[in-house]
Amino acid sequence: MxxxxxxxxxxxxxxxxxxxxxxxxxxxxxxxxxxxxxxxxxxxxxxxxxxSNPKATIRERAERAFQTSISRLAYLQAKTGRPSSYSFHSNDIQAGVIADNEGxxxxxxxxxxxxxxxxxxxxxxxxxxxxxxxxxxxxxxxxxxxxxxxxxxxxxxxxxxxxxxxxxxxxxxxxxxxxxxxxxxxxxxxxxxxxxxxxxxxxxxxxxxxxxxxxxxxxxxxxxxxxxxxxxxxxxxxxxxxxxxxxxxxxxxxxxxxxxxxxxxxxxxxxxxxGSGAIIEGYSTPIEIYNGFYYLNLEGISVGNENLNITPGIFDRTDSGGGVIIDSGMTYSALQIDAYNALSVALEKLLDQILEKATAPPSEPFKLCYKGVVGRDLTGLPVVTFHFADDADMVLDEWSMFMQYNEDVFCMAVLQGDLDGLSVIGTMAQQYFNFGYDLVAKKLSFEVIDCEVLA
The missing domain is CATH 2.40.70.10 (Acid Proteases)
Structure with missing residues (x-):
């Protein structure tokens, strides 16, 4: 080591x-x-x-990302209103994860x-x-x-x-x-x-x-x-x-x-x-700035052409918590439990037709895992789209929605939130996008782009 x-x-x-x-x-x-x-x-x-640890295995990286993500979610929940249902035990958390307050x-x-x-x-x-x-x-x-x-x-x-x-x-x-x-x-x-x-x-x-x-x-x-x-x-x-x-x-x-x-x-x-040269292009949606975090108005989710049956208003921020934050410090995303269940059921229906289910260890919260490789077996899978206010659609492909758990198993890279808990757009979902924040207009713009062309 x-x-x-x-x-x-x-x-x-x-x-x-x-x-x-x-x-x-x-x-x-x-x-x-x-x-x-x-x-x-x-x-x-x-x-x-x-x-960097070049000797870390795929599974070790996935588990570290999971541990830091639930730690970050718990921090965000506590910071924005309602404590997370995730609990921490010293023998479950690697050094540094509990202190991952700024992601x-x-x-x-x-x-x-x-x-x-x-x-x-x-x-x-x-x-x-x-x-x-x-x-x-x-x-x-x-x-x-x-x-x-x-x-x-x-x-x-x-x-x-x-x-x-x-x-x-x-x-x-x-x-x-x-x-x-x-x-x-x-x-x-x-x-x-x-x-x-x-x-x-x-x-x-x-x-x-x-x-x-x-x-x-x-x-x-x-x-x-x-x-x-x-x-x-x-x-x-x-x-x-x-x-x-x-x-x-x-x-x-x-x-x-x-x-x-x-x-x-x-x-x-x-x-x-x-500065003023920030790249503010593509779709545009309002941001609400509350308690130091950037909230978005998520109106719905679809898989392919199917709009998920999600109760209107479940993504709204209230005095007791909830809402949808876009965050630079959390790897995986998290969805309020009803939205999480609707999304996982829709994806499960598609994937059960083409792949064999796999089971992650009981210590992990991944509830939707399959045998296979993301880049090989999910090509052509219908995309997941997050529909934000002002018709701003964030289209997420397989690399944004699934993570490779080990060499031959992948899982959905979304954590299950609480009934009235916080939802978070993590950095995996933000891959291959440029996000522009205009804090005067209180708008977030985003577009799919190859970052290399901006370098």
Whole structure:
């Protein structure tokens, strides 16, 4: 196991520091807020990721995705209203899964400070702050790259208590005796990050050179607890608050991301775009922003030409929970139990005609599994379509709806939610799409596209 980690860790460092070298010697640079800021995204199972384990089997990857998905669903349920029915036991959950509160799916790298120091963070649509671990550390977890030392940056500055960014924070936690602005984020599982709210220069690489943006607000975390298993430096929040990098980059408050084949560890074209150059194209549907998450109005589901018999309103968000969230931190999707049952029955009816059922181990929640290979045996299967408000249809093929459980068994990649519980559009369902968020118009646009053409 030590040899495996060392091998993947070395490859990650090679990618990371060669990126830094090419970025340091770029010939063009900008210090204004950019029209289009593109950032490569690294999937956590990519060969370029510090989490990569090239010796992991298909089943091990599937089970890890399941464990992190139910952990993420439980977190989202608790955060948005109603606790999940999924329970956790220490002997069932691998290290790091319970602390997966911000959903480590995609990583982004850029630099902080003067001189610039490379960092690696988790992209999180459900968070509204960029934060990284900082020296001196009162409590810090082990990350795969050096921890940022603000004392060595000539442009680092802690915000004062009367700064606009500090004023929006809870007043009982925002100030210390030196009138420095503090932040503290606590998660449902008792993990937390705490430190100074500060500003510094952020430097990003793009195909056109480098972009340097001064005075970007971020959290410099000196106390970071309960985050076992994390190796990245912190979180890149894309939420709907003034502290979010989306708000700081431009007044139009737009961002987009494109997700390709997440099962291919060599895929290198996932990307995030910030600013007015974000790609806002294709179908468009309203988004509701509630409690820091992006909700969609899902009106129905069809399989092929058959509309499923789903009671109207079961996807509505209420004061006690429910609704449909699109999330960058959860691998599998989840559906409210009645919708889940309707979808699984419709797919079962089709698949029973052509394939032999398989049974996943009792410890797994996969209720619809078959003997076969997704890319071979599901070609031509009628697509599943999620029908969102304003006639926005999200068409999901076999790669978005099914996961390979082992070499010769695949299962439906959807978790069963509660009766009045939350539904989530996970990253498997988002494969091969570009999603554009317009936070001023409160619209989500999406289209099927090859991310490589956007790189």
């Amino acid at each position: 030590e040899t495996t980690f060392a091998s993947s860790h070395s490859l990650f460092l090679f990618f990371f520091f060669t990126t830094f070298i090419s970025f340091s010697f770029a010939t063009t640079a900008s210090t204004t807020k950019p029209h289009r800021l593109a950032i490569k995204l690294i999937h956590r199972d990519s060969i370029f990721s510090p989490f 480590i799916q995609f990583l982004a790298n850029f630099s902080i400070g003067t001189p610039p120091v490379q960092t690696l963070v988790t992209m999180a649509t459900g968070s509204d702050l960029l934060w990284v671990q900082c020296l001196p550390c009162t409590k810090c977890y082990n990350q795969s790259i050096p921890i940022f030392d603000p004392s060595k940056s000539s442009t680092y500055s802690i915000l004062s208590c009367d700064s606009p960014s500090c004023i929006i924070l809870p007043r009982d936690k925002a100030c210390d005796s030196s009138q420095h602005c503090n932040y503290e984020y606590r998660f449902i599982d008792n993990a937390s990050t705490k430190g100074n709210l500060a500003t510094d220069v952020l430097t990003f690489e793009s195909s056109k050179g480098t972009t340097t943006i001064p005075n970007m607000v971020f959290g410099c975390g000196h106390e970071n607890e309960g985050m076992t298993g994390r190796q990245e430096a912190g979180t890149l929040g894309l939420g709907y608050k003034e502290t979010s990098i989306v708000y700081q980059i431009g007044s139009d408050k737009k961002f987009s991301y494109c997700i390709g084949n997440i099962s291919d560890p060599s895929y290198a074209y996932n990307q995030l775009v910030l």
